Amino acid sequence: MSGLKLFRTDTTNSGMIEVMPRLAEIEADVQGLVETHMETLLGVRFLASEYSTGPVHGGRIDSLGIDENGAPVVVEFKRGTDAGVIHQGLFYLSWLMDHRSEYQHLVRDRLGVTVAAQVLWSAPRLICVAGDFTRYDVHAVREHRRSIDLVRYRYFGTELLGLETVASVTGLAAGPGAARRRTPEMARVRTVDGAMAELAAAVDEVLLGLGDGITRVQRKQYRAYQRLRNFACVCPPQQTKLLVYVKADPKQVDLVPGFTRDVTGLGHHGTGDLELQLRSERDLARAEDLLRLSYAAA
Missing domain, CATH: 3.40.1350.10 (Trna Endonuclease; Chain: A, domain 1)
Structure with missing residues (x-):
């Protein structure tokens, strides 16, 4: 913000006025x-x-x-x-x-x-x-x-x-050996199909690569990716899909059955009103614009 300049349109003189x-x-x-x-x-x-x-x-x-x-x-x-x-x-x-x-x-x-x-x-x-x-x-x-x-x-x-x-x-988890402790999500990743585990790893890489200052918070039911606020929550992989919740307005998105779903008001793990259903890295590529949109909003 130190280098940010904000201007307001001056409709009277058809010019721009800097807002100090x-x-x-x-x-x-x-x-x-x-x-x-x-x-x-x-x-x-x-x-x-x-x-x-x-x-x-x-x-x-x-x-x-x-x-x-x-x-x-x-x-x-x-x-x-x-x-x-x-x-x-x-x-x-x-x-x-x-x-x-x-x-x-x-x-x-x-x-x-x-x-x-x-x-x-x-x-x-x-x-x-x-x-x-x-x-x-x-x-x-x-x-x-x-x-x-x-x-x-x-x-x-x-x-x-x-x-x-x-x-x-990002701070380190409290307690000795915390970084080595197996979480429920880690245990489940090892039990699902190898393709889903690889997809989960690819999603993690994409989300962390969106920008600087991203914090990853592990909860039992989901993993949150956070700037100042959450911008994505990834649930443990299922047998055939990976659910990701993002903070994009579902009303501003062309929903595709089997890929995107409006979960506003519906109970689910994590935060965000738009559900992404990812089954392959091709789905992940389709979802990248929505992930960037959510990151920018956080």
């Missing part, structure tokens, strides 16, 4: 706006604002939330550039990991018992929203073992808010 970017007057302005629309802007369900960490730690977490995959999220805001925002956020993330029961009670009170029981503690996230970041900030997040997103904001005029992901780093 600006920062919030005070930090609370951008925090309040994002908290009000957190699910739309960040893909995170809002839980609490200015959450106290108690008398011992003596701090307040700007915002607490839970993302589309059930991962706990700490969101910290800064009006401009602040070298301490990452360290402050990591301090609160560490506090959160030591107070899991308290967080789950908060989730239960706000969103219900079912959501609280499915919190994904292996993938906690820190999202820092600020006016800007330095190259040292971008380097610092790559040195940590946590999932961290640096998001730059700008107001344009009085009606537009821009968000740009400056850096996104």
